[in-house]
Amino acid sequence: MNFLGVVVTIGSLIGAVAYFLKDKEEIPIDVYKDYEVFLNAMTDYKNEHSDYAKDIRKLLPFIENPDHLNLKRYGLSLDGKFLTVSHLDEAEAQQIINEIGGDSYINGVYTYLTLRRMNDLxxxxxxxxxxxxxxxxxxxxxxxxxxxxxxxxxxxxxxxxxxxxxxxxxxxxxxxxxxxxxxxxxxxxxxxxxxxxxxxxEKGIKAIEAYDGSFFLLYKNGRCLSRGKNDFGQLGIGTLNSVNELKYNSMYDSVLQVSCGEGFNVFRFHDGSVGTAGSNRFGELATGDKNAQKTITSVWGLENIKQVSAGRKFAAALDYEGNVFVWGDNSDHQLMQDDIQDSMLPIKLDGVSGIKQIACGSNFGLALKYDGTVMAWGDNSHGQLAVGYKGSISEPVVTLFSNVKSVHAGDKYTLVVTDSGKVFGCGNNAYGQLGTKGKSEIFFPAEILRLKDVETLKVRESLTLAVLKTGKVNVWGNFGGPGTKPMYDPVELTGINYAKAYANNGKKIFVIDGNNDFYVISDLSGKYDKKKMYENFYEFMENESSKSK
The missing domain is CATH 2.60.40.10 (Immunoglobulins)
Structure with a gap:
């Protein structure tokens, strides 16, 4: 390289350093003057490339002194057709727009100035x-x-x-x-x-859900797999055939949550809508009739839904404004109605608002408010509504629970997790489902003393699964119904170090751990059914494709 080349190179480097140092300082802007500079640069760029520049740095070679421009406040729109100016005084911005005209406009803190020549408009x-x-x-x-x-x-x-x-x-x-x-x-x-x-x-497994013969595996990317019995079409796959192995169906695309009832399932989608499939004898599909459905059918009138929950033959939905809607069986006032047996369409509950989370038990409902109090209604035959007495309740009542983080409902009993990680319960305790021995019914909230630092619960029938903040899993209650021996105290499931997805169908516990090992647990023998689960949806699909070849 000759001497002149070295000088030019060094000069260029010094200029670049000076430019970037200067850009770090607050450079005054003159929009009237700078706009003309950018407009000419865009014209030159467009003549050379036959398109608009979509990055303001691409215009710098067409500007004589770019270091005099405050690039912190200037930018280009995503289509390159507007010069954007941030935090411009509104009056000044409007005056400039009036002079430039065209399709210039203001959006929030940004002023969009058209970079097309006026005579082209x-x-x-x-x-x-x-x-x-x-x-x-x-x-x-x-x-x-x-x-x-x-x-x-x-x-x-x-x-x-x-x-x-x-x-x-x-x-x-x-x-x-x-x-x-x-x-x-x-x-x-x-x-x-x-x-x-x-x-x-988004990679990985989001959740699993299981009850009454249905099993769903939800991935974080919005895809879902299912298996199980399908005699009412509750899997929503368009047939009445049972499915023995996990299968993907495009009907599940964009499913965010599934809640399982008896012979029917409720699906919540990413757009806030709700769909249902399966048995419909009591209107539990909320479709306006009592016809069973073997494909997922949209529920009219439900939108912006945050959570769904299914009971035995009724269901509920919570929207993002804190309102609760219910439908289906009303035999125990679980719809808060005195004059109907059931409802084939969603009913908005009066007197229940500002709700954070809901839970449907067999024939009763719970609603957690943001202040940590809990409202309840419906079947109270065992004192499960935590009001201190028994008897069906057709209006929302405030329970005796307080400082609650989450609510969970089983078959005639209720459990809550408090802000401090403790668990309290009320209702039927015949099979040890309230984690204590000696009382068949409990009317006032009783703490499960041997349990602490609980993150959440999964409650079904007479069986409870508790996931601790450490990822450890405890169970109590009753596996498989009245014929098995109750567990009156929480028992830690050995061999499971960290549960990241879990479900409870009332007879079996399902857990996916941090190594993506899938456990099916039906007793405390420690001899679990175990197999590897595909962490990502596309791994599952690739395996299915290879099996079909």
């Missing part, structure tokens, strides 16, 4: 635009909403929107380009507005 040509919520970090379980309020059309009349790749949920990971064109009342189409997003897959 038609007064009647519409402008397409959309925003998304969330604005970033998309996964295969993200529910996306689209806002087109910033589209521009004469008199604000948009006659048609033409989308490409617009989905509420992207089921597979990858790069996606979402496009929008609009047509105005003069039949003029806008240019295409587009945005590219990256969708990632």
């Amino acid at each position: 038609s007064k009647i040509k519409p402008i397409a635009h959309f925003s998304m919520k969330p604005d970033n970090k998309f996964s295969t379980t993200t529910y996306i909403t689209y806002d087109t309020n910033n589209c521009v059309a004469e008199d604000g009349e948009i006659m048609e929107r033409k989308w490409e790749n617009k989905f509420a949920t992207f089921k597979d990971p990858g790069m996606y380009t979402i496009r929008l064109k609009i047509r105005d009342k003069h039949n003029n189409w806008s240019d295409t507005f587009e945005r590219e997003i990256k969708v990632v897959e």
